[in-house]
Amino acid sequence: MTRRILIDPVTRIEGHARITIHLDDAGTVQEARFHVTEFRGFERFCEGRPLWEMPGITARICGICPVSHLLASAKAGDAILSVMIPPAAEKLRRLMNLGQIVQSHALSFFHLSAPDLLLGFDSDPATRNVFGLMAADAHLARAGIRLRQFGQEIIETLGGSKIHPAWAVPGGVRAAPAAAQRAAIAARLPEARTTVLDALRRFKTLLDTHADEVASFGDFPSLFLGLVGPNGEWEHYGGRLRLVDSGGAIIADQVDPAHYREMIAEAVEPWSYLKMPYYRPRGYPAGMYRVGPLARLNICTRIGTLLADAELGEMRQRAGGIATSSFYYHYARLVEILAALERISLLLDDPDLDSGRLRAEAGVNQLEGVGVSEAPRGTLFHDYAVDPNGLIRRVNLIIATGHNNLAMNRTVAQIAQRYVHGDRISEGALNRVEAGIRAYDPCLSCSTHAAGTMPLALILVAADGTVLDTVQR
């Protein structure tokens, strides 16, 4: 028999969730569960709809990273049309994805996690939020807000709106930015770079002062999955799948994403609407793996741009090789913003963007197609089957937060073991448990499309199943 603690709702994440912490008879933490409580049913109600509507509909899965769904969906469409999209279209899609990485990572770091990292895990919960940060460190808050705005403006410039642009389509994209618009983006790059370099500098000092958190915020061996280029370099849009273990050994490499089912299987637990993907050959739950910024930096041989590679080198040095603590997700996010800024700068000067050829026209040539892209939070799969008229027959979506589901549960348990004592949860313990989840920047809207407020609850459960403590601050 176990006892449990409930945290309800979990705050400063995107989506609805609860956490329960299960204790044994002696009152020590046995396991923890992260419960996703919203369900939308996209995979079912998209059946019967035209393929061409899919990017627009699936973008509505998430208000934070609509671009990821837009791109993965358009890529699944490319596969069904069996076309190679024009170079300008691919580069513009990449540019938009980089804009999204900047805005989403900035949101995660400055708006959601900086209140913990800079105001302190034990600071007053009433002001431990972005408004509190604005009051305490207006300069940093403003810089972070402007960095996110910069990413959003790239998306808006290309797609016509900041959230849910109807722009990428099967076969390519709808429009290209004018030279003057590109110049306007380029003009803001130096400020963005300064902001992220400052944030990196500040974050690194936290690694020394927060040794406890680094050691308990999800520090365990696991597999890491993501896309890499042909030579193992950092990827965010194209490439193939690579899986690496925490010793740095490559377990699988250059796997065609269309064959993802050979690698990934999905389990269901009665206590969450979010399925639990695992690496099929290792079984459930031993096949736990992580995706997202930390995974991408752990699996790649190099990033491919100057400043970002220097930061990656330092990060690896600090972590002693593969970073196994999820506290490093924050670090990896900042390094990726830098990488994105450097690539944006290169892409803006690319002469291909002026070609005017933006879209390959074709009908339905394949009845199945898989589209994969790296969302800010990790690898995103859109897998469609259609009928000969292009009407959807079956949809499977695996989103980043799903991939990380097993690791998030493990992380919560580890933090609870370190910080929860007895059958009450202190304020500092509560916030650390939540912060451990926040390190993954979960986007529960994605898995289930929680359109609404994003609470998370914590429940402490006794050995006999009775609820000892429920945290609803």
Added chain:
Amino acid sequence: MSFLDLDEWLFELARHVELVYSPLADIKAYPEHVDVALVEGAVANADNLHLIRQVRERTRTLIAFGDCAVTGNVTALRNPLGAPGPILQTLYVERADMSGQIPDAPGIVPALLGRVLPVHAVVPVDLYLPGCPPPAPRIRAALEQILAGGEVLLAGREMIKFG
């Protein structure tokens, strides 16, 4: 998230309001005597239903924020398929590789409503702010009028367009 596209105007807003409950903040229970609530999303499960009733009781001005809150929008796309049972059966039982089952842990996973409802179908709404999502200038226009204290008037395509 469109709310955050207010960008630096958030500094201005912070001078006039106190944020008491939000996905961005750590207060976990909806407080009493709230002046204005922006409610995003439709009402899809028992938890949503409980929260929206509480919000209505404790709030002076309730704004249906975005197309999902106003009409149900994508959230309601499951409605034509009928009751949620068979949908869950397909997705969680038939299409699972391991331990297929419908998530239903009591007290943890809230029951889905038979139909997804827009906010006004459950509680009275004072103001509708359409858009998927409402663009930041529209949000700002509404908030500025509320702060000024008079009737809120939103007119024209830029202010009241769906999508």
